[in-house]
Amino acid sequence: MPRVSLTVNGKAVTADVESRTLLVQFLRENLRLTGTHVGCDTSQCGCCVVHVDGRAVKSCTILVQQAEGADVKTIESLAVGDTLHPMQEAFRQNHGLQCGFCTPGMIMTAVDLVARKGHDLDDKTIREELEGNLCRCTGYHNIVKSIAAGAKAMAATTTAQAAE
Amino acid sequence: MSATGIGAAVRRKEDYRFITGKGQYTDDISRPGQTHIHFLRSPHAHAKITSIDTASAKTMPGVLAVLTGADLAGDKIGNLICGWMIHSKDGTPMKMAPHPAIAHGKACYAGDPVAVVIAETLGQARDAAEKIEVDYEVLPAVVDPAKTQEAGAPQIHEVAPQNTIFQWHLGEAAAVDAAFASAKHVTKLDIVNNRLVPNAMEPRAAIGEYDSGTQNFTLWNTTQNPHVARLVIAAFVGMAPEHKLRVIAPDVGGGFGSKIFIYPEEVVCLWASKKVGRPVKWVCERAEAFLADAHGRDHVTHAELAFGEGGKMTALRAKTIANLGAYMSTFSSSIPTYLYATLLSGQYDLPAIYCEVDAVYTNTVPVDAYRGAGRPEATFVVERLVEVAARELHMDPVELRRKNFVKSFPHQTPVIMNYDVGDYDASMRKAMEIADVNGFAARRREAEKRGKLRGLGYSTYIEACGIAPSQAVGSLGAGVGLWESAEVRVNPTGSVEVLTGSHSHGQGHETTFAQLVSERLGIPIENVSIVHGDTDKVQFGMGTYGSRSGAVGMSAIVKALEKVEAKAKKVASHLMEAAESDIVFKDGQFTVAGTDKSAAWADVALHAYIAHKFTGAQLEPGLKEGAFYDPTNFTFPAGCHICEVEIDPETGSTTIVGWTAVDDFGTIINPMIVEGQVHGGIAQGVGQALMENAVYDKDGQLMSGSFMDYSMPRAENLPPLKIDTTVTPCPGNPLGIKGCGEAGAIAAPAAVINAITDAIRTENLAMPATAPAVWAAVRAAAPALAAE
Structure with a gap:
């Protein structure tokens, strides 16, 4: 079995894996990081979105071997201790989730979206950017609201950190 | 209104675990020694299974067992059932065909399971499944509900000639015919209510586990109603006695009806776990879910609406063919009947209604409740008719509706419902x-x-929710009662656990139910926990569907809270040495009327358990009450x-x-x-x-x-x-x-x-x-x- 080495949520991991192992299977089954979900088999739903070297990636779409040497971040890495990431807090405040299954992927996508498009996101931009994420509960209304609010809150956090 | 009481937009208590990736869905659970199961499904919509050769699959790496419908029948595992009896116009009972969890002798839809492989890893199970050789004799198939009753259509089940499950009706045909005969205007529509796939984002999953020491089974399952699952799997499928089967529905990622039903996969996981002596886990893949989850809707309807003078509605009639797919799913018969035709009065004062429904088999995935279940189909018929009629009559659609709205209540419709x-x-x-x-x-x-x-x-829709008065649904054919249960357990420190038979799969019960308790007992919402989804914890419950958890589930909690409050007043009367009738409970404080004596909720809770202020002859210790609420x-x-x-x-x-x-x-x-x-x-x-x-x-x-x-x-x-x-x-x-x-x-x-x-x-x-x-x-x- 091939050996893979990568960094996941700041920790170096090395494992022997079957060559057909997807990144999402490695995260869920080898590392027991079950916050990353599998909602489909055609890379359509986005429940499995993680960050690989700072970019949003559907972890069902790449083999773990393709992440060799990469820096992978999952939903479990966002909160610092008991302090939620501003995007997580925004989802909670704006009722941006119901069953919670698509939520980790939505939040990881949203954080990436802010990194790419900035903190002032309009409704149209957010809706277009969510083309890779499905939700069956919320009708997206409150997810869009959450992401707009979370983006602004991330700006405030960044500013506060810069001032420190 | 308090900040956390009824009417407050309280942020959800359950959110923290979901937004941090700490939810526990069935697929997130890993049992020690668990094995993985793969279902081999029929690629044909209708085929005789002439032979299944599993010999080479059994020799594949990691394989623990390869099982077929013959093995299931050999172990006398019972069929899946539909729990709502519908009788045809002529009085004959619905034609329920046998539905084995693994097809035996014949596959009736593309996706019907024909064999399973249990292996150490999912990859090994899948690889081995490719080595199973199934010989099929492909038969002609029928998928269109409008054609399945035709002479010469392929016959799917022996018990159901012309693929007809029942020919049911509701309402007064003669009154409707008379109204149509004297109508000033008739609007007619042909409507197809398209077939939908529910697609909750969390695919269904199950883990079956058998403990040979205790002979107990445990099923972790993506279900909206764990107790009903246990009842059916025990009493009808015959897997285990009810008290030897525990069903746990952990976090469930959306249901929309599709997770109400008792499906083949959970039955097979339980059965196989005993066969291989280890836990057996199944997680549905999305492509598989399209073939394994009950679909929704799929009606073909001709409907007519009659008007008298000035746009007054006088009668409605509808003839519907409802596609129930290849087998009757758990509640499928009730959807196009008592959850459909009973809503054809809409918001309108309609003097006469007559509806005929033919339910039919086709070589398609079984069809059952999907969000709304029958009521969207009824609303679509009524609201399309009304809008089209307004256009034909050159009336404002608003005025036409207003003229015909029910305006005084209670209002008895011609189709059972009393608004x-x-x-x-x-x-x-x-x-x-x-x-x-x-x-x-x-x-x-x-x-x-x-x-x-x-x-x-x-x-302008109406729906019938808060499902439902048990006696009423029993008289209409339901095999179960539709009450709900609750148990309120007060801890000695005053915190509260509410055990409910409702089940949350996104609805936020852990918050809304706690809001009710916080308001009634005057305690902080964080001191309330809602426990649901485990048959070992909650004694019985009917689950969540049909918008029933607020109206029925919370009503049961209200009843239990009233009993808790009454008992707590007795404790408070001993604690404060006052007459029980003088005890007033408000905002979490017990006071004695006309005095300055008071006791906090937590004091009374503690005294209920330490029992130092009353004797056993005076009062039972403890503070825990249960209730069953049956809606009226x-x-x-x-x-x-x-x-x-x-x-x-x-x-x-x-x-x-x-x-x-x-x-x-x-x-x-x-x-x-x-x-x-x-x-x-x-x-x-x-x-x-x-x-x-x-x-x-x-x-x-x-x-x-x-x-x-x-x-x-x-x-x-x-x-x-x-x-x-x-x-x-x-x-x-x-x-x-x-x-x-x-x-x-x-x-x-x-x-x-x-x-x-x-x-x-x-x-x-x-x-x-x-x-x-x-x-x-x-x-x-x-x-x-x-x-x-």
Whole structure:
């Protein structure tokens, strides 16, 4: 079995894996990081979105071997201790989730979206950017609201950190 | 109203674990020594299984067992059942064909399981399944409900000639015929209510585990009603005695009806876990889910609405063929009957209604309840008829509705339901104001200048929720009662656990139920835990569907809280040495009337357990009470949704430019959560109207069998939604709740199609109104457009 080495949520991991192992299977089954979900088999739903070297990636779409040497971040890495990431807090405040299954992927996508498009996101931009994420509960209304609010809150956090 | 009590937009207690990735869904659970199962499914829609050779599969690496329908039958594992008896017009019972969890002798739809492999890893199970050799003798298939009863159609089950399960009716045919004979105007429509795939984002999953030491089975399962699952698997499938089977529904990622039913896979996981002596885990893949989860809708209907003088409705009649698929799913028979025809009166004072329903078998995935379940189909029939009638009669659709609304309550319809309360005009007026209906003509003119077509569509829906009075549903054929249970356990420190038979799979019960307790007992909401989804913890319950958890589930909690309060007053009377009748309980404090004596909730809770202030002869120690609540009637949420669309006639593409919903859900516990429920329901209704369709080819292959082919609504397909409410509290339950979970899915399809047909000036448009369908309809109606 091939050996893979990568960094996941700041920790170096090395494992022997079957060559057909997807990144999402490695995260869920080898590392027991079950916050990353599998909602489909055609890379359509986005429940499995993680960050690989700072970019949003559907972890069902790449083999773990393709992440060799990469820096992978999952939903479990966002909160610092008991302090939620501003995007997580925004989802909670704006009722941006119901069953919670698509939520980790939505939040990881949203954080990436802010990194790419900035903190002032309009409704149209957010809706277009969510083309890779499905939700069956919320009708997206409150997810869009959450992401707009979370983006602004991330700006405030960044500013506060810069001032420190 | 307190900050965490009834009516407050409390942020959800369950969210923290979901937003941090700490939810525990079935697939997140890993049992020691667990094995993995793969279901080999029939690729043919209808085929005799002439032989299955599993020999080489059994020799594959990691394989622990390969099992077939013959093994299942050999172990005398019972069939899956439909739990609602419907009788035909002629009095004969519905024709329920045997439904083994693994097909034996014959496969009846593409996706019917024919064998399973249990292996150390999922990859090994899949690899081995490829080595199973099944010989099929392919038979002709039938998928169209309108054709399955024809002479010469393939016969799917011996018990059901002409593939007919039942021919049922409701209402007075003679009264309806008389009204039609003297009608001034009759509006007629042929309607196809398209087949949908529920597609909760969490695929179904199950882990079966058998403990040979205790002979106990445990099933972790994505279910909306764990106790009903246990009952059916114990009493009908015969897997284990009820007390030897524990069903746990952990976090469940959406249901929308599809996780109510008792499916083959969970039965097989339990059975196989005993066979291999280790836990057996199944997680459905999405492509598999399209073939393994019950589908929704799939009606073909001809409907007519008769009018007397001045637009007064006099009668409605409908003839529906309901496709139930290849086997009868758990509650499938009730959906196109008692959850459909009973709502054909809509919000209207209709003197006579007659509905005939033929339920049929086809070589397709079984069909059962999907969000709204029967009520969206009824609303679509009624609200399309009304809108088309207004156009034919050259009346304002608002005025036509207003003229016919039920205005006095209670109101007995001709189709069983007795509407308890409502104010339909109030919801419609408010919706019209928010939607700026007065400004629509100007918006339409402005759109026309840009070459676009604008349309406005209404849907004034009603639904029957709070399912349901047990005696009433029993008389209609239900095999179960539809009450709910609750147990309130007060701890010695005063914190509270509520055990409920309701089940949350996104609805936020851990918050709303705690709001009720916080308000009633005057304790902080963080001191309340809601326990659900485990048959070893909650004694029994009927689960969550049909917008019943507020109206029925919370009513049971109210009853239990009343008993707790009564007992706590007895404890307080001993503690404060006062007469029980003088004890007043308010805002978490017990006081003695006319004195300054008081005791806090936590003091009384402690004294209930230390029992130092009373003897055993005076009072039982402890503070824990249970209750069962059986509703006295259905509840009747109703409202008005207004959809505004803009259509590009050159491409047929439809954009929803405005959506207003004003719903009357009675008392609202948490407006934030209620709005979320409405948003989600609308999205599913819009999906049905514009995008979603389960398409079969003539051989019975599901053509839209993945997210690449089945068009799920995405964020950019939906508009921002304007949501508001009017309130007439429900008189039938202690909190005045009606329910909100299905409203959007019920109201939306008719609003969308009424808006599109208003824009394109033709009624000849089926769901889903995709761009090609609208484009074709615009072209067909072009002479009318050109003439203007």
